[in-house]
Amino acid sequence: MSAIRYSGDETLNIDTNLNLHPYFTNRTPKEWSLADFIDLHPHLPEEYVRGLHTISNHKGQPAGLKSFAKNAWLYFKSEYGTLEIMKEQATRLSSNTADTIKEQSFAQELTNIVHHQQQQQPHFSALGWLPSHWTSGNVDLVKLFRDFQQSQATKPYSLSKDGIADLTDGGEFTSYLNDRFEPGELDAWETCLELNMDKDLELLMSDILRPHTTHKEMIEAARSDASESDFSLYLGHVLAGYERFFRLQRSAAMPNERQLFTDLIVAALDGPLAQHDLTLRLFEVPVKGNSWRKNVGRDPLSDKTVPARMADAVVESPTGLQLLIVETAHLDGRATTKKTASDRWKIARALRDTWLLNVREAISDEKKPSDVVVFGLQLFGIEAHLFALDFVGVHRLYHIGKAKIPVAESTLPVLMPRLLSLMSAAADQIKLKCDQYDKAEELTRKEQRLFSQILQRFNATSTTPPNPNKKKKKKDIVALSDV
Known part of the structure; x- marks a missing residue:
């Protein structure tokens, strides 16, 4: 497979030899069209791995697009990756980038993949060791939490984004339950662990x-x-x-x-x-x-x-x-x-x-x-x-x-x-x-493989939302670290 050579940092040249997509190796950067690339490979994450790797390492691309491509590439490279940062940057690119045709198309396609992936709810009933039901009386608290989770989708610091029901005193899901039910009507803590104080x-x-x-x-x-x-x-x-x-x-x-x-x-x-x-x-x-x-x-x-x-x-x-x-x-x-x-x-x-x-x-x-x-x-x-x-x-x-x-x-x-x-x-x-x-x-080995497969259905914990009041250094444009 041929390699694209870049001026400047030689480490990028070495890195881009690893996994390039033929679409980019057979065209000059000026001929690259993200819209065409997406049309050729709709909803095929494995095809994006090589393409995104190329985009993220090319110095001629806008910084925001490079950052977006880098994080998307890391997701597709790993089935455990998180999609939250892709959603955030897709929204920003669609509204703030001047080169709207290519960037908006790219952002929209990946956003569609985000929603497609998130609609797949894990099924844990196959695992006897992992409880999959949480009820209080006739109330299905798992379903109630899923409804609450959807209502918090626009709140960047909601723990429900990571599938965590916050039942602490003053927690967001505690407040939600208190607003919906009368005192004593619901016991969401019935199956919770209790500490034995001496x-x-x-x-x-x-x-x-x-x-x-x-x-x-x-x-x-x-x-x-x-x-x-x-x-x-x-x-x-x-x-x-x-x-x-x-x-x-x-x-x-x-x-x-x-x-x-x-x-x-x-x-x-x-x-x-x-x-x-x-x-x-x-x-x-x-x-x-x-x-x-x-x-x-x-x-x-x-x-x-x-x-x-x-x-x-x-x-x-x-x-x-x-x-x-x-x-x-x-x-x-x-x-x-x-x-x-x-x-x-x-x-x-x-x-x-x-x-x-x-x-x-x-x-x-x-x-x-x-x-x-x-x-x-x-x-x-x-x-x-x-x-x-x-x-x-x-x-x-x-x-x-x-x-x-x-x-x-x-x-x-x-x-x-x-x-x-x-x-x-x-x-x-x-x-x-x-x-x-x-x-x-x-x-058994069979059980081990089954449990590993189902465990992969857990979405990874989301990355930390960006702080709009914090100024980033230039070298941190594509930083991937989170809290």
Whole structure:
């Protein structure tokens, strides 16, 4: 196959030798007509792979068209790719590009393919391990969510775009249900996971802390009792972090986000995890599911690897499965409403990526994944919110626990027992999911192929909507990274 040679960057010349379409190799760039090319190959994605690859690497094309072609090519190159960025750029090209005949035709054809692909709803009833029904009484909540999903199509930050039903307090689908049904008429949370909080643990902590009024007295009481129980030793480690926190409060320096997270939360979370041999990885930890989604289908020898989104902390099983994603904002009350909403949106999408990867890993390990759940911990202001994400025909995001974070000596005896009980219950639940994974029924080779095929019907998590207020550098015109 012949190659088109370009002036300038030789790496483009090498890259374009890989997979060119004859339509472009047999014509000069001036003779290229996207409308003619589309007419020759209507609704044939495999034909676009080579054509789009050529367009995206040709320096003579408008920047917007090159970016559009690049992302479309990456989609068609991978059956797991997302079509959302194609829709966004198709709309922009159709309205803003001067060369309307070629660009509008190209954009319209790919938009048609987008809608054709999205109309194909996955059928999960073939999988006994994957619930496909979600009802409350006679109400089909999956169907109700699909109706809600269509109504949110124009909202770029709606989690419903990624098939996530947001059932958190104040979540978009929660508000939708509350508007449609009377209180008590519908229980959308009936089959949701529930967290078992250890009330005895809370009483034990209260007995140690309540007789004392200062932090110094509390930590001395915990340390003096350390020889009697592992729990007292754990409480002593948590209070030691608070000792640093209170010293820092007396200085003129403003504590940063990482310092507060380390002093107030790390010991509280890591103690119960250590008992279950679970790993807590801290500070700018790559989310594996996000990395997989961004780079699947890319040629590692010729395509640039897109970095994963980073989480503030991640809990992993001994086999490397990520089961808890942590996002933290200012734990001193300075977290803005926008930051809080942004972190929740990030957690939800990271959990969906993680859920899909964990299911894929289970199938790869010839294990039958059932009751797959991943967890998210959001810390902001003086609050800790624990979420779960599961699947019942759609992904559901919902609260399973909340606690206040004590940031004053007077609140330690009141709030600390609940916070540590939440962290302990979260660790127990993560351990339970690890055990379920280890004991999962084995798949036959036939089942493995079937499950892999059906798993491919899940659309990839969408890319982050472009920020109109953010100025991009020239080199970022065709950037493909997202949050």
